[in-house]
Amino acid sequence: MNILAILQARTSSTRLPGKVLKPILGRPMIERQIERLRRAKNFDRLIVATSDDANDSALAELCAELSVDCFRGSLNDVLDRFYQAALPHQPQHVVRLTGDCPLADPGLIDAVIAMHIANGNDYTANCLQATFPDGLDVEVVRFSALAEAWREARLPSQREHVLPFIHSAPERYQIGHYRNDVDLSNLRWTVDEPGDYDLVSHIYEALYPANPAFTTADILMLLEKEPVLRTLNTHYVRNEGFLKSLQADEVFLSQGQ
DSSP states (O other), X not given: OOEEEEEEOOSOOSSSTTGGGSEETTEEHHHHHHHHHTTOOSOSEEEXXXXXXXXXXXXXXXXXXXXXXXXXXXXXOXXXXXXXXXXXXXXXXXXXXXXXXXXXXXXXXXXXXXXXXXXXXXXXXXXXXXXXXXXOOOEEEEHHHHHHXXXXXXXXXXXXXXXXXXXXXXXXXXXXXXXXXXXXXXXXXXXXXXXXXXXXXXXXXXXXXXXXXXXXXXXXXXHHHSGGGGGXXXXXXXXXXXXXXXHHHHHHHHTTO
């Protein structure tokens, strides 16, 4: 089965500019994430999808250095970039990952993919009904559904965040939710703010030297030993970027577009 993983990334973050290239233990953050993603077993190929903006040239150069395929497309129409990155490969399913998640869990990625395939879903995710830490998000979509979204999606939120057109239409698409046994959704392991970067850097410094393949369980054990880390960055709003896109939708609709 042809399953393609696409890692969205850009350097023009407004809250933490250049975050994907910020160093963690001397190497760019996204390189640390790719190292983890390469341990996943249930997808066949990994592509980084970045923009054709000049600011993202350094990211493309890093991909070449790491021997990772890189597609460059629209900066703002991320759905188009994502679809165009997948199109030449004609995959049956596509895994969507984002470049601000350097603690990505390869075993969890494999589990979400396995559920998606076993249940014959059009879309499967572990983040719509959140029970995992923010930063372990995995979405899997049937390529035919992605193509429909690319053709039909009009709202700013649908173009910027790629898959809302699909997961907001359960009457049209078969949607699956992968849930954790314990609700850990109060934990924030994504990197959007300086405090996020500080937390993730500390986790790497504590765990990576002894075990580069440290797991989610290892992180949770560290948080038990250093409980202050559990709330270091939890004052930030989860999915703030998507909430802003929904506000842009209201403006878009009010203008009759």
